[in-house]
Amino acid sequence: MVTAIPSIETYENIKKGKYKISNLENRFKKAPLPNYEILNLNNVKLKKNSWISNEIFNKVNFHLKKKDQVLFFLNRRGFSPSVFCKKCLKSFSCPNCSINLVYHKNKNNLLCHFCGFKAQLNRKCQKELSCDFIFSGPGVERIYEEVKSIFPSKKIEIFSSDTMNKKSFKKKLDKIVNNEVDILIGTQLISKGFHFPSLNCIVVVDVDLTSQGHDLRNAEKNLQLYHQLSGRAGRTGKPSMVYFQTYNTQTKIISDITNKNPKVFLEKEIEIRKINGLPPFQRFISLILTGENEIKLEKEAARFKTVLQSKINGKILGPVSAPLFKLKKKYRIRLLIRGSKTLKLQNSLSTIIQNYKFLSGIKLSVDVDPISFN
Numbered sequence: 001m002v003t004a005i006p007s008i009e010t011y012e013n014i015k016k017g018k019y020k021i022s023n024l025e026n027r028f029k030k031a032p033l034p035n036y037e038i039l040n041l042n043n044v045k046l047k048k049n050s051w052i053s054n055e056i057f058n059k060v061n062f063h064l065k066k067k068d069q070v071l072f073f074l075n076r077r078g079f080s081p082s083v084f085c086k087k088c089l090k091s092f093s094c095p096n097c098s099i100n101l102v103y104h105k106n107k108n109n110l111l112c113h114f115c116g117f118k119a120q121l122n123r124k125c126q127k128e129l130s131c132d133f134i135f136s137g138p139g140v141e142r143i144y145e146e147v148k149s150i151f152p153s154k155k156i157e158i159f160s161s162d163t164m165n166k167k168s169f170k171k172k173l174d175k176i177v178n179n180e181v182d183i184l185i186g187t188q189l190i191s192k193g194f195h196f197p198s199l200n201c202i203v204v205v206d207v208d209l210t211s212q213g214h215d216l217r218n219a220e221k222n223l224q225l226y227h228q229l230s231g232r233a234g235r236t237g238k239p240s241m242v243y244f245q246t247y248n249t250q251t252k253i254i255s256d257i258t259n260k261n262p263k264v265f266l267e268k269e270i271e272i273r274k275i276n277g278l279p280p281f282q283r284f285i286s287l288i289l290t291g292e293n294e295i296k297l298e299k300e301a302a303r304f305k306t307v308l309q310s311k312i313n314g315k316i317l318g319p320v321s322a323p324l325f326k327l328k329k330k331y332r333i334r335l336l337i338r339g340s341k342t343l344k345l346q347n348s349l350s351t352i353i354q355n356y357k358f359l360s361g362i363k364l365s366v367d368v369d370p371i372s373f374n
């Protein structure tokens, strides 16, 4: 197993001596790690339809003058993650999934990132004539427009799965490596192991750590993401910087995540898991029931829970609507089993499922030690 940052499970296995670890102590040619700066957006006034502070643009300008490549990172594809009408207030949402459609300006359509549903940006208004749209929040295409308006003469490229096919991907990579691109605007796709020799400045447009709620792995996923992202900067030994813009006033979390020694964060996280009886100290098994009939599904989930409760040695949480309640026309309800880490729990669950007859049209998926809690 090879990783920049191990999962909490793997880290615990290393600590217990179950796995043996070999560390790369230095970067290639001993290139120093980038330095960090956190910019609190609560203290600045951004212009309308602007997401990047003047202070950041000044810093970026300084890097561009040194011929450093600059990356603006925002993990949101398209132009705007949500579109609504200012007359009837109706937003565009997917008819198949419980999620907003994302507006893609380059393709001139609205897209569901889960099922691929497409819609056009014109609609009869429930109030009068046609809708008058407001685009709320930025995606990479919108950040591109803002950056282009500040640096009109610079070569700017968007790096996201929407803007590239296999062939143009290779071409774009070559351009970036040969420093024929001044500024990159990228999604998470860009954090994955690329070597861009001139990239020495990264701007994280919005560190969003607010969704900590429903996924216990959010903290470690953020650590992995921002650590990998930072690893794109300063790879040839030049001084490099990562700037984090944020509205989050708990900048302590960001400092922890950006600490050059990730063990500090991992140690804290493992303590939290231990105290709260979370994996890897307990077993989680997620059971998702799906079906097209919402009421039938709710009843079935309750009935299934009753059977589980009488036969399983563990705590059963739920049924609750899954965070993504509707996906590809099917409703999703979740049960979560919390129990000790023994095979007995899995075996008894397996027996129950084999002998249980679900109502027609209802499906069950089982995820032991789930990675995603959607």
Ligand SMILES: [Zn+2]
Pocket (backbone or CB within 6 Å): 094, 095, 096, 097, 112, 113, 114, 115, 116, 117, 328
């Ligand atoms: Zn959809």
Ligand SMILES: [Zn+2]
Pocket (backbone or CB within 6 Å): 085, 086, 087, 088, 089, 090, 124, 125, 126, 127, 130, 131, 132
């Ligand atoms: Zn309208």
